[in-house]
Amino acid sequence: MIVRCYSSQLEPHGNRHPLPGFLHKYVRGADITRRVRRASCTQTKEGRAGGREGNDRRERFDGSMTADPSSSSSTAGAPSVKGVARTLSQHHRAVVGFLFGFFVILVLYTTASGQFGTTNTIVALRSTPAEQNARTSPPPPASTPTSSAPNNISTQAAVRDMEKGKKDEAAKTTGEVRIRDKNVAPGTDMNNKTADSVQANRTGQSGQTVNDASDRMEEELIRQELGQDGDKNESNVKQLGAPPKPVCDLSDPRYDICEISGDARAIGGNRTVLYVPPAGERRADGQEWAIKDQSRKYLEYIDKVTVKTLSAAQSLVAPECTSRHAVPAVVFAMNGLTSNPWHDFSDVIVPLFITARAYDGEVQFLVTDLQPWFVDKYRLILANLSRYDIVDFNKDAGVRCHPRIVVGLRSHRDLGIDPARTPRNYTLLDFRMYIRDIFSLPPDGLGIPYKQKQEANRNATAGTEKRKPRLMLINRGRNRKFVNIPEISAAVEAAGFEVVVVEPRRDLRLEEFSKAVDSCDVLMGAHGAGLTNFFFLRTNATMLQVVPWGHMEHSAMIFYGVQAKEMRLRDVEYSITAEESTLYDKYGKDHPAVSDPESIHKQGWQLGMKYYWLEQDIRLNVTRFAPTLHRVLRTAEE
Structure with missing residues (x-):
């Protein structure tokens, strides 16, 4: 008796490349790790007679499996064919499941790579377009002292351009955001919005517990990604930090004052002082104040001076300097209740001493509502506090640029000085001795x-x-x-x-x-x-x-x-x-x-x-x- 067995089996996965663990759930139905066997065996006895029908069946079956047509059994042929067909069907499903799982993982990996492959997208979500432009744009060209001064009309036009830039800024920002969103690769938009939400939650609601584990994981990934680029990302975070300190202080009950250090530009014809921030510090929105530039903020007789911190867009169209000066400037008013000696000293001279004495004369006065009689009467005091010509600010047509501009006068109390609030702890006694020295009065130790x-x-x-x-x-x-x-x-x-x-x-x-x-x-x-x-x-x-x-x-x-x-x-x-x-x-x-x-x-x-x-x-x-x-x-x- 000759026994022949035909088997069909799938090799165990140990003989091939191992499948990733995450594919097991997609091909579990195929039982690819379990050996499957299906055998077809026929038994024949030499000399035993068989009918032609059995031989034909055996020949048809064995013809597809072996070259020996005489070695098959007519009684087992039909069950063997069904087993092999079922095995092939299961194998086919296993292969299809593997390919489908591999495709799904490939899509997920591509999406994750698009989200976390660069910090630029994340930083862009936290930045306004105007800030990005400000970082990449060079500062406005500086005018040389020998450049010709434009007339007042050109200055007014520059100011109007600056105002127009302020009005168009909101629309420009919205348009740039829409363009940027359209350029985001498909499949990453939702992830970027999620990253933006997580980052906003970190900056705006610090201390709030994140309950979702996936949110915590995504937040940690963003943090790690921001920390991978070293100094570049650290610089971006610094630029996107808290807003700069305002240049104006309106908190004192007696006076308002603005102090600008850096690119400060005074436009007398408009009673305006501009601050152009450095390129790396410009923000999408500017700031603006209108203050009375004397020591009594509630006087009705004092006109206001406008002080502006320019936005990124406004800085690009700021009026150019017509003159540059190496010393600071103080902008203040001479009108109000002056013409009364007590108010002359209490409202102007003593506050001017408090504000400007520490400069030791290296400061220039830009006077709004200049009073010629005041300048003449107190010329010795004014000339000692400043070694430079007094500027009639209301009639000044140019754009004066100073390294520092103070708008307003400090005042501690009526005709008084608080030593704790002065740069060099001046007292009212110091002021009296200062006045006596200016008018060449003899020291106390000498006779009159x-x-x-x-x-x-x-x-x-x-x-x-x-x-x-x-x-x-x-x-x-x-x-x-x-x-x-x-x-x-x-x-x-x-x-x-x-x-x-x-x-x-x-x-x-x-x-x-x-x-x-x-x-x-x-x-x-x-x-x-x-x-x-x-x-x-x-x-x-x-x-x-x-x-x-x-x-x-x-x-x-x-x-x-x-x-x-x-x-x-x-x-x-x-x-x-x-x-x-x-x-x-x-x-x-x-x-x-x-x-x-x-x-x-x-x-x-x-x-x-x-x-x-x-x-x-x-x-x-x-x-x-x-x-x-x-x-x-x-x-x-x-």
Whole structure:
């Protein structure tokens, strides 16, 4: 008996290339790792007779499997054919499953590579188009000092171009984003949006827990990808950090101020100051402020100056410099409440000292609403604070470029300085000594030349005649003036003083007047601007302030008394009675302005201003005033 077996089997995967583990789920039905066998065996006995039908079946079957037609069995042929067909079908399904799984994995791998293959796409999702342009665009060309200055029309046109760039910026940004989205390869758009969402979640909601494991994995992949390019990616992150610090500070209750360091451009005709950031720091949106460039931000009389930090688009069309300067500039106004000496110093000169003194004269003043009389009267102070010509900013047609521009003046309090807030801890005493030095007044340790000469003449003629202390009596011209000035002058002389009566005017020459004040031991006057001349007094000299009727002691102290003490001057106050006020004669003793000043103040400062500052004059009771004079005399003789 001859037994022949025909088998069909699939080789185990160990004899071929191993399949990736992730394909097992696609070809599990094929059982490719299990050997499959199907056998067809026929048994024949030599000499045994068989029918032709059996031989024909065996010949047909064996013809496809073997070359020996006589070695088959007619009874087993049909089952063997079905087994082989089933095996081939299973093998076919296994191959198709393998190919399908391989194709799916290939698509997934291609998508992942498109998302994480470069940092540019991720950075682009976090950047605005204007920022990307700013990083790659060169800075605007700088004008040379010898270049010809364009006229005012060209400057205005440049400003209009800059404004147009600002208006078109939003549309430009939207268009560039759409173009960029269209250029993203198919299949990566959703992944990029996912990356953008994850990154936004990191930057905008730091600290929020991410519950989804896939989100955490994707976030970690983005973090690793951003860290693979070293310095380049670190630079991008720095550029996309927090917005720069604003150049303007509006937080102080007294004043607003803007400080620009770098490419600062002042356009006087437009009352505008521009800041052009470096190319690597430009942002999609600019910033703009409008401030009053003096020490009192709520004054209605001060026009505003516009300060702008240009965006990336605006920086490319910024007006070119018509002149370049190596020193900083300070932009400030001379109008407002000036023309009153107290406001001249409190609103402009002292704040200008606080703002500009640290430059030691290496600063230029760009003055809005320039007042020629102010420049003339205080020319020594202005010339010492700045060695450069004063610019009438309102009439300046060019574009002035400075390495630093300050817009506005710092002010700590009315006619005062806070040392903790000044660059070199200046005090009001430092300011008084500074003023005395500017006007060439003698140091405190030296005698007063005028007094020394007078004393020498007296000694030559009268022998041992004692020098009298000198008292300057300042009389006001309009309100709160002394109506009995001759009587007061006589009382002062009777007390033992040498008296000098003056009535200051706005056109007073401070060079001469400062020397007259310096020669005096006492400066006397009613509460008002004339007492501001106490800056010219010597240390330990006396300011004698006559306080008008109407509960004005507090104002007298905060506007003059505190300052006198800070400058090492003696402060003496004499408060008049209701009978010494002309309000008593005008309204009578029963009028609230005379009998009850507090009720007037409760109705608002305007009513108090009307009665006690504007309508009141003083008729000094010299008998009542005499003890005060004697007390001051004893102090002056010490």
